[in-house]
Amino acid sequence: MDIEKARKLIRESANLCVLTGAGISAESGLSTFRDSGGLWNNYHVEQVATPEAFRKDPRLVWRFYNERRKNASKAEPNPAHIALAEIEAGKNMVILTQNVDGLHQRAGSKNVVELHGSLWKLRCTECSGICRDMPVEVPILPYCVKCKELLRPDIVWFGEPLQPDSIRKAEEASGNCDLFMVIGTSARVYPAAALPLIPARRGVPVIEINKEPTQLSEITAVSFIGKAGEILPKLLRD
Ligand code: BV8
Ligand code: ZN
Numbered sequence: 001m002d003i004e005k006a007r008k009l010i011r012e013s014a015n016l017c018v019l020t021g022a023g024i025s026a027e028s029g030l031s032t033f034r035d036s037g038g039l040w041n042n043y044h045v046e047q048v049a050t051p052e053a054f055r056k057d058p059r060l061v062w063r064f065y066n067e068r069r070k071n072a073s074k075a076e077p078n079p080a081h082i083a084l085a086e087i088e089a090g091k092n093m094v095i096l097t098q099n100v101d102g103l104h105q106r107a108g109s110k111n112v113v114e115l116h117g118s119l120w121k122l123r124c125t126e127c128s129g130i131c132r133d134m135p136v137e138v139p140i141l142p143y144c145v146k147c148k149e150l151l152r153p154d155i156v157w158f159g160e161p162l163q164p165d166s167i168r169k170a171e172e173a174s175g176n177c178d179l180f181m182v183i184g185t186s187a188r189v190y191p192a193a194a195l196p197l198i199p200a201r202r203g204v205p206v207i208e209i210n211k212e213p214t215q216l217s218e219i220t221a222v223s224f225i226g227k228a229g230e231i232l233p234k235l236l237r238d
Contacts, residue, residue, distance in 0.1 A: 002222045006207050006235050009179050009221070016093040017177035018084060019195055023184025023210060025101050027078040027229035030071055034186050035211075039068075049157045058150060062140045065153045068100075069119050073136045077107035080183065080228035083236050085109045094173040098185060098192050100155055113169045115162055115192050121154035130154060162191065174198035180206045184228050187214040 010016070022032035031039045047053050048064040077085075084095060085108035094111045095104050100119045104112045122131040122142060126149035134142065142151040156162050170192075174180065180199040187193040196206050196216050205221035208214070209231050217223045224231045 002224065003234060006222045006224070007237075009205055009207065010087065010181075010235055013177075013179035014092060015177045016087065016091050016179050016181070017173040017199070018093070018095045018181045018183060019185065019192065020084075020095060020097045020099060020104070020183045021185025021187075021192075022099060023186075024080050024097075024228045025075065025078070025099055025103055026184065026211075027080065027227060028075040028101075028103055030075050030101060030103075032184075032186075034188070045158060049155075050159055051157055052159075054152055054157070058152075059140055061153075062138060062142070065119065065155070066137045066140070069136050069138070072101040072103075072119055075101065075103060077103045078229045080232045081107035081109070083232040084183075086236060094169070096170045096173065096192070096195060098189065113166050113173075115156070115166050115170060117153070117155035117163075119153065119155070122151040123154040125150045125152050167191065170195055171198065175202070178204060180204055181209070182206060182216055182220075183209045183232070185210070185214070186212075187216045 026032050033039050043064055048061050054061045081103050087093060088109055094113060095109050096113045096115055097104055098116050100117055102118060102120050120132060122134055124144040124147060127144060127147040129144055129146050131151060144151055174195045175198055177199055180196055182196050200206050200219040206219060208216055208220040208223040209228050211227060213225065
């Protein structure tokens with residue numbers, strides 16, 4: 001039985017690595033990217049999540065991110081985030097998240113790598129100063145207090161490289177873990193989508209929880225089709 005097999009793998013794991021995507025925050029009321037009604041349905045990604053888009057129309061991009069900040073500020077961690085925070089106690093565990101909403105940290109997870117940045121950080125386009133204490137809806141347009149240049153969301157856009165430190169931590173965790181879980185991601189965005197292949201190539205089991213099968217499903221030891229907020233807590237019960 002898959003639940004028993006997954007429970008045993010999680011119980012016996014000492015070094016757990018978890019990759020999460022927008023699907024784990026769906027039950028907190030936050031839109032995913034590619035489900036119907038998802039974020040990209042209302043915007044063309046080229047319009048809002050690329051450096052060219054920001055150069056062309058920073059006001060449009062800031063309106064998009066203000067909407068995301070407003071929604072995320074009203075969201076609460078759901079049972080999936082909380083279950084992961086509970087597993088962390090007593091294990092060497094790292095969460096590699098593609099999400100920018102900060103819900104893993106608010107659920108109590110300590111070791112979180114934000115592969116694609118954070119809604120809650122702004123970065124100066126010139127002096128790279130980081131600003132965290134802005135109102136939920138950033139006044140448009142925001143400028144750096146130090147050098148007066150434009151502030152941007154501290155988010156990795158399409159066509160931009162991930163932070164070297166994030167990639168190093170992600171590859172290290174994927175290379176050292178004895179169990180890998182991938183939760184709530186369509187596994188279409190790289191380089192994040194390639195991370196589960198690292199443990200799989202080492203013969204380390206990969207557990208997937210997703211509402212639909214993905215291109216990763218065939219490399220998994222167990223693949224659960226369903227809602228993360230319902231499945232994850234069941235995997236923790238002995
Ligand atoms: C880069 C920030 C290079 C924006 C995001 C190969 C190698 C490297 C790069 C590429 C490559 N091929 C193509 C590329 C380019 C590109 C890419 O991957 N494109 C894709 C579309 C093909 N990658 C990049 O541009 C990356 N940069 O590689 O730079 C470089 C190097 C040097 C110098 C210059 C450049 C940067 C990628 C990061 C882009 N930024 N986010 C923002 O968030 O505002 S990506 C964006 O997609 C989000 O971060 C999101 O998290 C991510 C992935 O989407 P998912 O999280 O998976 O969400 P999605 O909606 O797709 O799926 C949700 C899933 O959950 C669904 O399957 C659904 O069924 C499921 N679900 C729903 N509800 C539930 C559920 N599951 C469980 N329970 C539920 N309740
Ligand atoms: Zn500055």
